[in-house]
Amino acid sequence: MPVVMDADRMARTxxxxxxxxxxxxxxxxxxxxxxxxxxxxxxxxxxxxxxxEINAAEVPTGALDITLYRDDLMRHAVxxxxxxxxxxxxxxxxxxxxxxxxxVLYTGRTIRAALDALIEFGRPKAIQLVVLVDRGHRExxxxxxxxxxxxxxxxxxxxxxxxxxxxGHDEVEIRES
Amino acid sequence: MKKDxxxxxxxxxxxxxxxxxxxxxxxxxxQRPIKKVPTLRGKTIxxxxxxxxxxxxxxxxxxEKRLSADTLNVPVAASSVLKGETLADTALNIEAMAPDMxxxxxxSSGAGHLLSRICRSRIINAGDGMHEHPTQALxxxxxxxxxKGRIDGLKIAIVGDLLxxxxxxxxxxxxxxxxxxxxACGPGTLVPPGLERFxxxxxxxxxxTVGDADVIMxxxxxxxxxxxxxxxxxxxxxxxxxxxxxxVARAKPxxxxxxxxxxxxxxxxxxxxxxxxxxxxxxxVANGVAVRMAVLYLLAGEAEAD
Numbered sequence: 218m219p220v221v222m223d224a225d226r227m228a229r230t231x232x233x234x235x236x237x238x239x240x241x242x243x244x245x246x247x248x249x250x251x252x253x254x255x256x257x258x259x260x261x262x263x264x265x266x267x268x269x270e271i272n273a274a275e276v277p278t279g280a281l282d283i284t285l286y287r288d289d290l291m292r293h294a295v296x297x298x299x300x301x302x303x304x305x306x307x308x309x310x311x312x313x314x315x316x317x318x319x320x321v322l323y324t325g326r327t328i329r330a331a332l333d334a335l336i337e338f339g340r341p342k343a344i345q346l347v348v349l350v351d352r353g354h355r356e357x358x359x360x361x362x363x364x365x366x367x368x369x370x371x372x373x374x375x376x377x378x379x380x381x382x383x384x385g386h387d388e389v390e391i392r393e394s
Numbered sequence: 395m396k397k398d399x400x401x402x403x404x405x406x407x408x409x410x411x412x413x414x415x416x417x418x419x420x421x422x423x424x425q426r427p428i429k430k431v432p433t434l435r436g437k438t439i440x441x442x443x444x445x446x447x448x449x450x451x452x453x454x455x456x457x458e459k460r461l462s463a464d465t466l467n468v469p470v471a472a473s474s475v476l477k478g479e480t481l482a483d484t485a486l487n488i489e490a491m492a493p494d495m496x497x498x499x500x501x502s503s504g505a506g507h508l509l510s511r512i513c514r515s516r517i518i519n520a521g522d523g524m525h526e527h528p529t530q531a532l533x534x535x536x537x538x539x540x541x542k543g544r545i546d547g548l549k550i551a552i553v554g555d556l557l558x559x560x561x562x563x564x565x566x567x568x569x570x571x572x573x574x575x576x577x578a579c580g581p582g583t584l585v586p587p588g589l590e591r592f593x594x595x596x597x598x599x600x601x602x603t604v605g606d607a608d609v610i611m612x613x614x615x616x617x618x619x620x621x622x623x624x625x626x627x628x629x630x631x632x633x634x635x636x637x638x639x640x641x642v643a644r645a646k647p648x649x650x651x652x653x654x655x656x657x658x659x660x661x662x663x664x665x666x667x668x669x670x671x672x673x674x675x676x677x678x679v680a681n682g683v684a685v686r687m688a689v690l691y692l693l694a695g696e697a698e699a700d
Contacts, residue, residue: 282419285431285461291694297395298695300412301419301688337428 221368224387227349230365231260234347235267237363242314247342249313250278253331254302256320257281259382260349264318279306281317286330304334311339316363320378322348325359350389352376395692398517400506401526402567409692410568414536416688417681423460424683434463434694438493441467442484443520444475444500449655449679450520450530454497457686466493481505482512489513495693498522503560516693524558524619530654531564533685535572537678538609541650546573551603551645553635554613554662556580556589558620561654562613566592579603580613581635583624600635607645612637612653612663628661637663642672650674 222230242248245268252261258280265278282302284290290298317331328346335344349365354372370376370391379388396404405413423431439458443451451467458465468488475484481500485508488496495516498506503523510517521527538545550569556562556578569576570593577595578585579602589596597603604610615631625631642649651663651672659665668675 285423285433285691290433291696298692301416301691303419303422305422333432337426337430339427 218390218392220388220390222350222366222389224381227365227387227389230349231263232267234363234365235264235271238264238316238347239268239271241345241362245272245274245276247312247314248276248316249308249310250276250316250318251281251306251310251335252278253317253319253327254280254282256378256380256383257318259380260320260347261316261318262382264316264347277308279308280304281306281331281334283327283330283334286334288326288330306338309339310335310341312342315341315344316347317344318347320349320380321376322346322351322359322361322364323354323376325355325357328359329357349378350376395695397693398506398510398519399528399689399693400510400517400519400522402528402531402564402571404528407571410532410535410571413532413685413688413692414539416692417532417536417684420460420687420691421681421684423687424680429460430462431460432462433691434458434461437463437495437694438491439463439465439495439497439690440488440493440515441465441497441520442470442488442499443467444470444481444498444505445521447499447520449682450499450527453679453682454518454520454529454686457683457690460683461687461690463494463690482508485509485513489515495690518689518693521560523560524563525560526564526567527560527654528564528568529682529686529689530561531568532689533678533682534561534565534611534652534654535568536681536685537652537674538650540677540681541674542608545569547575548608549575549577549606549646550609550611551607552576552578552611552613553600553603553637554580555584555615555624556613557584557586557624558616559613565611566594570594577603577607579635581625581631600637600641601644604637604641604645604649607649610637610642610645610649610651612651612657614654614656615658615661628658632661632664636661637667639664639667639670642667642670652678655679 250261252258265276282304284301345362347363348361351364352368352370497518499520503525505522506519579597653675
């Protein structure tokens with residue numbers, strides 16, 4: 218089970234992305250971060266803290282649950298319905314630049330669902346995508362704007378992101394399944 | 395989840411919590427500018443209501459629409475039921491048009507069980523006679539949990555017409571599964587025999603029942619189901635069992651007052667109590683939509699094999 222990113226590396230990666238976000242977006246008061254549940258949410262909060270450290274700006278942060286927008290609901294032969302959790306976007310997304318944050322970009326289907334979900338809340342000026350890991354194998358025409366690490370993988374592998382807030386430690390590993 | 399939701403007994407303790415937690419997420423959808431998610435797109439849900447209902451039918455229909463299901467109300471009063479068609483035949487005819495779910499309200503206890511045996515569609519019991527009303531109990535539990543943070547260990551006083559109440563039966567099953575201390579009080583003529591066997595403290599004293607209660611749940615006097623002299627007069631009923639401010643004062647200072655509706659003001663509950671600061675009656679109605687969305691969503695998945 219090779220570890221491809223340790224805690225130190227993850228902290229640097231997120232700090233680098235925070236800088237890139239500020240470099241590419243003038244007018245920080247327009248920005249907002251929206252994390253996709255589960256692990257996009259703590260990542261969005263860390264990016265907000267990272268941006269605050271650089272220029273003392275407060276970027277509002279929300280959480281998006283995409284379960285009700287999934288394209289595979291009720292298509293599986295025998296499965297209970299996936300757990301729905303709460304979406305919390307305590308600000309208007311109208312005319313903001315939204316930074317959508319997730320841990321792993323894979324088929325792109327989660328992001329497709331997230332775009333549908335997000336647009337129900339208003340009309341943002343732009344949506345940009347931030348991912349900690351891009352593992353390839355896209356099934357939809359979706360591309361990230363900020364990538365922590367490009368990770369070439371085979372379909373038989375799985376990528377696991379562990380975060381302190383949820384799993385007790387920071388690490389990204391690849392497993393053979 | 396099982397195929398149908400006919401009574402609280404169809405749910406395990408974990409599934410009850412799953413419904414309540416899913417309802418938390420569903421509630422947020424009702425606060426959005428666009429109150430709709432695409433989840434049940436292409437699913438057809440038939441609301442088959444054989445008894446008058448404003449709250450429950452509206453609540454189900456709003457829940458179905460917020461999940462993007464195609465919904466259809468069968469107005470029984472204007473249908474072939476009047477021409478003598480039986481419930482089973484009506485159900486089989488509706489079933490032939492392949493709906494995914496049927497929400498049934500019927501005056502006969504066990505009507506949902508009949509449909510469950512003959513229909514492939516999921517059946518949701520929206521009240522069957524004097525038997526059960528499971529989504530009402532779920533929304534009551536949701537409302538209690540929202541105010542108290544828990545259900546376990548709470549003293550819950552249920553007062554009113556216990557005999558005819560499906561709300562009582564569903565609530566007793568649900569609340570005792572979740573560990574509440576359930577008390578019930580009503581006139582001797584309106585207490586169903588054997589209620590104690592469900593672990594309920596049955597009392598004829600309102601004062602004892604509401605004393606130190608965390609929750610007071612009022613039940614309607616169901617005059618339409620009474621074919622005998624169960625109470626001497628509505629005025630006397632109010633004097634003996636009606637919920638007044640003086641009686642509420644015996645409960646805990648943070649008590650909440652609930653009523654499944656429709657209320658008979660001045661019969662089981664005084665108007666100043668119904669509209670007073672402890673009342674959460676309209677919150678129950680609001681929460682009903684979120685809870686029914688949760689039930690519809692969870693039942694739309696694959697059923698576990700029986």
